[in-house]
Amino acid sequence: MNYGLIMTEHAAGDSRVEQRRHLVTEIPGPVSRELMARRERAVARGVSTTLPVFVTDAGGGVIVDADGNSLIDFGAGIAVVSVGNAAPRVAARVAEQAARFTHTCFMVTPYEGYVEVCEELARRTPGSYEKRSALFNSGAEAVENAVKIARHATRRQAIIAFDHGYHGRTNLTMALTAKNMPYKDKFGPFAGEIYRMPMAYPLRWPGGREACRENALPMIKSLIHTQVGEDNVAAVIIEPIQGEGGFVVPPDGFLAGLAEFCREHRILFIADEIQTGFCRTGDWFACEHEGVVPDLITTAKGIAGGLPLGGVTGRAEIMDSVHAGGLGGTYGGNPVACAAALGAIETMVAEDLAGRARRIGEIMLPRLYGLAEKYPAIADVRGRGAMLAIELTKPGTLDPDPAMTAAVSRACHQAGLVTLTCGTFGNVIRFLPPLVIGEDLLDEGLSILEDAFASASGDDR
Numbered sequence: 001m002n003y004g005l006i007m008t009e010h011a012a013g014d015s016r017v018e019q020r021r022h023l024v025t026e027i028p029g030p031v032s033r034e035l036m037a038r039r040e041r042a043v044a045r046g047v048s049t050t051l052p053v054f055v056t057d058a059g060g061g062v063i064v065d066a067d068g069n070s071l072i073d074f075g076a077g078i079a080v081v082s083v084g085n086a087a088p089r090v091a092a093r094v095a096e097q098a099a100r101f102t103h104t105c106f107m108v109t110p111y112e113g114y115v116e117v118c119e120e121l122a123r124r125t126p127g128s129y130e131k132r133s134a135l136f137n138s139g140a141e142a143v144e145n146a147v148k149i150a151r152h153a154t155r156r157q158a159i160i161a162f163d164h165g166y167h168g169r170t171n172l173t174m175a176l177t178a179k180n181m182p183y184k185d186k187f188g189p190f191a192g193e194i195y196r197m198p199m200a201y202p203l204r205w206p207g208g209r210e211a212c213r214e215n216a217l218p219m220i221k222s223l224i225h226t227q228v229g230e231d232n233v234a235a236v237i238i239e240p241i242q243g244e245g246g247f248v249v250p251p252d253g254f255l256a257g258l259a260e261f262c263r264e265h266r267i268l269f270i271a272d273e274i275q276t277g278f279c280r281t282g283d284w285f286a287c288e289h290e291g292v293v294p295d296l297i298t299t300a301k302g303i304a305g306g307l308p309l310g311g312v313t314g315r316a317e318i319m320d321s322v323h324a325g326g327l328g329g330t331y332g333g334n335p336v337a338c339a340a341a342l343g344a345i346e347t348m349v350a351e352d353l354a355g356r357a358r359r360i361g362e363i364m365l366p367r368l369y370g371l372a373e374k375y376p377a378i379a380d381v382r383g384r385g386a387m388l389a390i391e392l393t394k395p396g397t398l399d400p401d402p403a404m405t406a407a408v409s410r411a412c413h414q415a416g417l418v419t420l421t422c423g424t425f426g427n428v429i430r431f432l433p434p435l436v437i438g439e440d441l442l443d444e445g446l447s448i449l450e451d452a453f454a455s456a457s458g459d460d461r
């Protein structure tokens with residue numbers, strides 16, 4: 001199938017890694033298998049592996065493994081290397097910064113890169129009000145700090161989170177995260193004053209999509225009123241499109257309605273844009289699609305092209321309500337990570353990666369809808385820009401089909417396509433290619449997915 005492929009001028013971010021899939025062994029190959037055996041003797045079992053190939057190089061839309069295989073990347077390290085792996089501007093800025101100084105601790109003796117990243121966050125995040133930011137090392141740490149700030153600013157304690165939500169694996173963020181296995185099981189007790197509401201999940205809302213559009217928000221408002229009390233609530237935290245929970249896209253108007261309810265009751269609206277942010281959904285931030293302006297926004301993942309960095313950005317009066325010394329950490333906003341973020345943001349602007357994300361959606365969606373027509377196991381195709389997913393169920397029902405999901409994913413991996421699964425029921429395949437991926441690779445990856453469905457369904461026998 002040909003969709004009028006365009007080889008972009010900056011195909012795959014000018015990576016030095018050859019942009020083609022090429023398999024020379026089975027997946028995983030013998031060198032990766034040996035490394036895996038070493039890994040098992042040295043690395044804790046709790047740190048899992050999706051696809052056991054050991055990486056030696058990566059760039060643009062390709063990952064090269066220790067056996068010399070080149071795989072197409074539809075995962076971007078879980079929505080992190082949106083600018084491509086080892087993106088030239090990121091690599092150059094990192095090398096330059098690492099050669100000058102690697103750490104002073106911003107709270108001891110500051111440096112300009114941290115301030116520049118906060119200026120960029122103020123410029124790029126939704127809202128024209130005056131903003132402040134604070135930088136951290138990970139998404140979970142950003143979420144923890146957003147909650148600290150919200151509680152401090154409002155002098156209220158309750159936090160509202162949602163079914164299927166994912167906010168991290170630290171103690172407070174485990175409490176915010178919905179799914180028990182593998183994230184929470186036997187890791188309690190969890191932090192208190194967290195209240196979970198149903199999520200506006202169109203496919204799974206009782207009564208269907210229209211009922212979801214009509215009833216989700218009134219139900220949530222009523223539950224907050226009766227079970228928590230609006231003026232006990234410091235903040236509502238929500239992913240504009242849920243990530244780990246299954247790329248759940250709420251109906252149009254849901255986020256705006258929720259934000260309005262928050263405003264009426266002086267509840268802070270925290271948008272967790274850790275997975276959706278930095279051009280992934282075709283805008284700088286997913287909230288923009290609905291014209292929603294959060295009070296606080298958490299960022300990480302795509303912000304720094306692979307280096308660990310997270311941020312909380314928000315209204316100046318909220319952020320500045322916290323006393324000096326109340327926020328921070330030894331490494332938060334490390335100078336090398338800040339240099340990487342500046343290189344990543346520069347790449348997003350120079351290569352219009354929000355536009356690239358929209359284009360990826362335009363290419364992928366028709367193919368995914370075509371697949372759904374052919375395979376009734378695909379109950380839903382959803383997402384926005386370059387954050388897309390398919391949900392698999394037993395045909396004609398809403399019963400999740402994690403076995404088929406795993407079989408399709410495994411077939412993709414064996415053919416040299418890196419795909420990720422997600423979802424509360426483990427039945428969603430998600431697509432998060434680097435935004436610089438060449439359209440020929442995108443097309444080839446989609447063909448591999450189609451073949452994987454054929455083989456998992458027995459069509460190729």
Ligand SMILES: Cc1ncc(COP(=O)(O)O)c(C=O)c1O
Binds near residue numbers: 239273
């Ligand atoms: C929406 C969201 N919030 C928070 C996190 C946690 O980020 P990290 O893994 O960097 O701690 C993630 C990670 O997947 C995420 O998708």
